[in-house]
Amino acid sequence: MSGIFGLYFRNQQAIDKNILVDMGASMMHRGPDGMEVWLENNIGMGNCIFHTTPESVGKKQPWFDNEQGLVITADARIDARDDLARKLGLFNRLRNGISDCELLLAAYTKWQTKCVHHLIGDFAFLIWDQKEQHIFCARDHLGVKPFYYHVADNIFVAASEVRSILKVPQVPNTINQGRIADYLVDQLEGIDKISTFYEGISRLPPAHSLTITNQKISINKYWELDPEFETQYQSDNEYVEAFHEIFKESVSDRLRGNGEVTSMLSGGLDSSYIVATAKQLNQMMGKPPLITYSGVTENDAACRETHFIKSVISQGGLNPITVTTDDIAAYEQELMLRDASLEELFDTYMTMPRLFYLMARDRGQRVMLDGVDGDLVHSLSTSYPTSLIQNGHYLRAISESFDIWRNSFRKETSLYKLLEMTIRAALVPDWLRKWRQRLPAKSMLEINLQATHINRDFSIEVDIESRLSQLHSHNMLSIHASLREKHVQSIMHPYLTVALERYDRVAAACSIEPRHPLLDKRLVEFSVSLPWDQIVRNGWSKFIIRRAAESNLRGEVAWRQGWDSINWTFTSALVKKRHQFMTKRIVEQQSILSKYIDSKMLQFAAENKEYIASYDDECLIYSIYHLADKLQSNL
Numbered sequence: 001m002s003g004i005f006g007l008y009f010r011n012q013q014a015i016d017k018n019i020l021v022d023m024g025a026s027m028m029h030r031g032p033d034g035m036e037v038w039l040e041n042n043i044g045m046g047n048c049i050f051h052t053t054p055e056s057v058g059k060k061q062p063w064f065d066n067e068q069g070l071v072i073t074a075d076a077r078i079d080a081r082d083d084l085a086r087k088l089g090l091f092n093r094l095r096n097g098i099s100d101c102e103l104l105l106a107a108y109t110k111w112q113t114k115c116v117h118h119l120i121g122d123f124a125f126l127i128w129d130q131k132e133q134h135i136f137c138a139r140d141h142l143g144v145k146p147f148y149y150h151v152a153d154n155i156f157v158a159a160s161e162v163r164s165i166l167k168v169p170q171v172p173n174t175i176n177q178g179r180i181a182d183y184l185v186d187q188l189e190g191i192d193k194i195s196t197f198y199e200g201i202s203r204l205p206p207a208h209s210l211t212i213t214n215q216k217i218s219i220n221k222y223w224e225l226d227p228e229f230e231t232q233y234q235s236d237n238e239y240v241e242a243f244h245e246i247f248k249e250s251v252s253d254r255l256r257g258n259g260e261v262t263s264m265l266s267g268g269l270d271s272s273y274i275v276a277t278a279k280q281l282n283q284m285m286g287k288p289p290l291i292t293y294s295g296v297t298e299n300d301a302a303c304r305e306t307h308f309i310k311s312v313i314s315q316g317g318l319n320p321i322t323v324t325t326d327d328i329a330a331y332e333q334e335l336m337l338r339d340a341s342l343e344e345l346f347d348t349y350m351t352m353p354r355l356f357y358l359m360a361r362d363r364g365q366r367v368m369l370d371g372v373d374g375d376l377v378h379s380l381s382t383s384y385p386t387s388l389i390q391n392g393h394y395l396r397a398i399s400e401s402f403d404i405w406r407n408s409f410r411k412e413t414s415l416y417k418l419l420e421m422t423i424r425a426a427l428v429p430d431w432l433r434k435w436r437q438r439l440p441a442k443s444m445l446e447i448n449l450q451a452t453h454i455n456r457d458f459s460i461e462v463d464i465e466s467r468l469s470q471l472h473s474h475n476m477l478s479i480h481a482s483l484r485e486k487h488v489q490s491i492m493h494p495y496l497t498v499a500l501e502r503y504d505r506v507a508a509a510c511s512i513e514p515r516h517p518l519l520d521k522r523l524v525e526f527s528v529s530l531p532w533d534q535i536v537r538n539g540w541s542k543f544i545i546r547r548a549a550e551s552n553l554r555g556e557v558a559w560r561q562g563w564d565s566i567n568w569t570f571t572s573a574l575v576k577k578r579h580q581f582m583t584k585r586i587v588e589q590q591s592i593l594s595k596y597i598d599s600k601m602l603q604f605a606a607e608n609k610e611y612i613a614s615y616d617d618e619c620l621i622y623s624i625y626h627l628a629d630k631l632q633s634n635l
Contacts, residue, residue, distance in 0.1 A: 001366075001513035002061065002075040003030030003048030005159040006126045007168060008135055010214040013154070015044045022167040023159060024048050030075075030160060030508050038062040038071055043128055043135075045073040048160075051258045052366050052513045053077060055099045063101045065109070069130030072105045075145050075160055076123035077513075079253035079520070084118060101125075108136065116209055116222045120521050121253070124204075126158055134213045141223050141521045143193070143206030143497040144514075146504055150201050156212050160508075161343060162201055174199040175635055180596060181462040183345045183627065184454040190495040191471050197344065197635050206497055223521075225492065227485040231529040236547070239534050243526060244548040250520035251277045254369055261515075262360055263369035264353070265292040265320070267308030268563055270371030273545060274517050276552035278369065279317045289319040291365070293356040295566050296322045305564050308557050315554070323355060325573040331358050332577060340629055343505045346498065348626045350506045352570040357510035367513045373499060374518045375563075377491055378527045379541040380483060382408065387483045389426035397422065403539025407561055453601040453620060455594070483532045491524065568615070575618045582625035583608060589628035597624055 005023040007015055017039050024035040024046045031048020038045050047061035064071040078084065078100040085091045088106045090098060100121070107115040108127050116138045124145035127136045137158060139147040149158040150171050157165045165171055179197045182188035193205040204210055207223040233239050255261050255278060265275050279290045292313075300306035313320045328335065328351075338354060353370075360368055382404050388397035401422050405415045449459060474493050477485060500516070507514040517523075527535060530544065537543040540559075549558040575582070586593065587606045594602060605624045608617065 001030060001050045001052050001508060002073075003027040003050075003160045003164070003508075004046070004073045004075050004124060004126060005048075005164050006045040006073060006128075006135065006157070007043070008128075008156040008212065009042040009154060010156060010212075011154040012042050012214075014041055015039055017044070019168055020044045020046050023164045026163045026167055027159070027161045027508075029511050032511050036060050036062065038064065038073075045071060045126060045128065047073045050366070050511065050513070053100060053256055054258050055097045056101070057258055059099045059101065061101055063099075063105060065105060068109055070105055070109065071128040071130075072101060072108070072125055074101045074104055074123060074125035076100045076104060076125060077121050077254075077256075077515070078103050078119065078123065079121040080249075080522075084120075087118060113209060113211060122515070124160065134211055136209065136211050137204065138209040138222070139204045139206055141207045142519050142524070143500050144504065144516060144519065146501055147204040148196065148201055149204060149210070151212065151217055152200070156217070161505075162196055162198060163343065165201055166198070172198075172200055173634065177458075178462045178467065180345075180627070181454060181459065181464055181467065184596065184623075185449070185452050185459075185464065185468075188467055188471055189346050190474075190493065190498050191467055193494045193497045203501075225488045225525065225528050227482065227488045227528070229529050230484075230531065231526065232531075236534070239530065240544060240547045243523075243530075243544050246520070246523050246526050247273075247517065247548065248277060248281065250517045250523050251369075252281055253520070254367075254515040254517050255281060257367045259364065259366055260288065260291055261367045261369065262291040262293060262365050264356060264371065265294045265309055265312060265318075266371065267294070267305040267312065267557075268371060269542060269545060269549065269558065269560060270374035270518055272308070272312050272371075272553055272557050273374075273549040274369055274371055275312060275318070276315075276549065277517075280552060283317060289317055291319045291321065293360065293368070294320065294322050295352045295356075295570060296324060297566060297569070298324065303564065303566060304560075304562070305566055308560060311554055311557055321359065323352075323359065325570055327355065327359075328570065328573050328577070331355060332574070334358060335574060336578060336581075338509055339626065341509070342626070342630070343509070344502075345626055345630055347502055347506050348622065349567070349571055350502065351574055352567045353503070354506050354510065355570060357507050357512040360512055361510050365512070367515060368507065369515050369517060370503065371518060372503060372516045373496060374542060374545060376496055377518060377524055378535060378545055379543075380487060380532065380536045381490070382541070383422070383425065384483060384532065384536055385422050386425045387481075387486065389423065390480065391482070397426075400536075400539060405539070407539040453598050453624070455596055455598055458596050484528060487528055487535075491528070571622065572615075572618055575622050579621070580609070582621055585628050585632075586621070586624055589632055592631050593624065593628055596627065 020037045027048055031050045033049045033051050035048050045062045051057045062071050062073040084103055085094050088110055090106060104125055107118055113136055122144035123140045124147040146160050148162050148165055150165050155170050157168050157171060159165050166173055176197050176199050179195055182191055194202045207221055209220050209222055211218050263275050263278055265271050275292055282290050294309045296306040296309055297303040300310055385397040385401045401419055405418045409418060477489055503514045534544050546558050590606055605621050
């Protein structure tokens with residue numbers, strides 16, 4: 001992980017080096033190993049350095065090739081290094097520790113802007129090409145690494161964080177009111193892949209590159225999933241073996257670290273599978289036992305996550321660190337400090353991961369694996385029987401519906417009701433479904449607003465109905481769309497992008513690099529290409545992961561049902577400790593908050609001097625407090 005930044009005056013104005021230094025200084029948490037800047041008249045770049053791979057140690061960024069007239073600053077971990085080095089004729093240099101940044105620059109030298117088609121891994125970078133007189137930038141396939149930018153007639157600014165861009169005097173500091181509305185209406189966080197809390201500052205979408213000269217700017221999509229291609233093997237076992245081999249490559253690439261690589265262990269299937277595989281790989285390489293971080297409760301009988309975490313730990317080969325809400329006390333002040341300096345409001349509820357990251361940082365660790373987001377990428381939603389009906393597979397649809405009900409919904413609804421809903425959804429005409437998606441009914445708008453505490457006048461000001469329509473537009477497919485097309489659509493939805501950005505921001509604030517083995521480009525492409533009954537079958541989600549995990553995990557973990565989160569338990573504990581402080585801040589900012597928050601809810605939050613042990617009340621106070629805190633500092 002590194003913090004990257006660049007500034008380009010398109011009108012040939014000379015850059016003040018102090019601006020670059022200020023840009024880097026604002027995000028030294030991304031680069032605790034130092035900062036370097038490179039400057040030449042109207043173009044400048046910098047890097048907040050964090051050595052998270054062994055090859056990066058001792059190497060400086062920005063990295064430049066004077067002979068080719070190229071300069072690069074990168075936040076990158078390049079995977080499949082052997083294959084890329086062979087293509088570049090640099091395989092012999094791998095043993096000498098060629099860095100990922102050097103490989104990137106060599107790839108650009110060979111393929112120019114088409115270099116992105118040859119890259120695997122997590123990356124965001126800027127390259128200044130003196131000969132072509134342009135800057136070339138790119139962001140990885142799913143958006144693991146952040147990339148923000150501002151462009152105007154005479155200026156281009158880019159960085160890993162918005163706060164770095166705002167250090168440039170020519171960049172306006174104007175709040176995007178629509179994004180505040182997105183915070184207050186939960187699902188709108190994923191409205192798109194480009195907007196930020198500031199007007200004129202954008203995110204470069206995942207799988208896109210950007211090229212800018214003093215005359216023009218072009219943004220191009222360089223990768224997308226193919227919903228037509230299907231992988232075919234002769235047996236279930238062959239599918240499982242192929243999946244597990246790619247997964248092992250993914251985990252192995254992410255175990256390449258400067259020091260010990262750690263992992264979250266939640267007790268869920270995804271993180272348990274990652275931990276079991278990483279443990280095995282560490283043992284094969286003669287490395288120490290894998291360090292894991294888990295949030296647990298005192299009574300595992302009352303918490304399934306704690307039970308399954310202990311089940312994985314009891315298999316041995318790990319160095320487990322279990323964390324309870326009692327551990328908050330030692331980090332209370334720093335957790336509140338991190339809360340106050342959040343890069344975005346959407347990060348407020350990630351108390352437990354933030355605690356893990358802080359504890360890992362204090363132990364000198366730099367990298368943490370996690371299980372994001374196996375449910376989305378390596379499974380299908382439980383509505384897949386609807387698609388089976390639409391494609392004429394009636395008996396299979398009924399069979400799968402029964403299995404889904406038995407595995408997941410037996411306590412919530414009747415089998416008859418589930419079948420009725422499935423069949424009814426399958427029979428909705430395509431034109432009617434699309435019309436309903438394009439024009440959300442007023443009643444649906446009311447339902448969305450009733451679940452929030454947004455001020456109604458403010459919701460009209462930002463046209464919340466149009467914003468909800470824009471969100472719904474990401475789900476518009478023909479009734480005849482295949483299951484694979486729907487799978488691709490769910491992966492490419494902005495929800496995955498914003499989730500990854502959240503993990504990056506929270507981890508980076510604690511000087512930790514998060515890595516996501518289940519989101520490896522090779523693995524995602526493989527899962528999408530599978531026949532549908534390899535990823536869901538007999539009502540089981542993530543069928544192929546369960547089969548692959550059987551050899552390394554106990555059956556109760558590999559075939560567990562449901563998922564429980566105790567993350568809010570940690571946030572709730574923090575709210576209890578800081579309740580009066582939060583209420584005081586709300587009172588101080590009440591006049592400013594009144595524009596955004598429903599008056600009755602704001603009054604309740606301001607007058608709630610004594611702690612009330614209600615989940616809804618905790619969420620309300622915590623949410624309003626963070627908005628008050630950010631508005632006080634102009635976000």
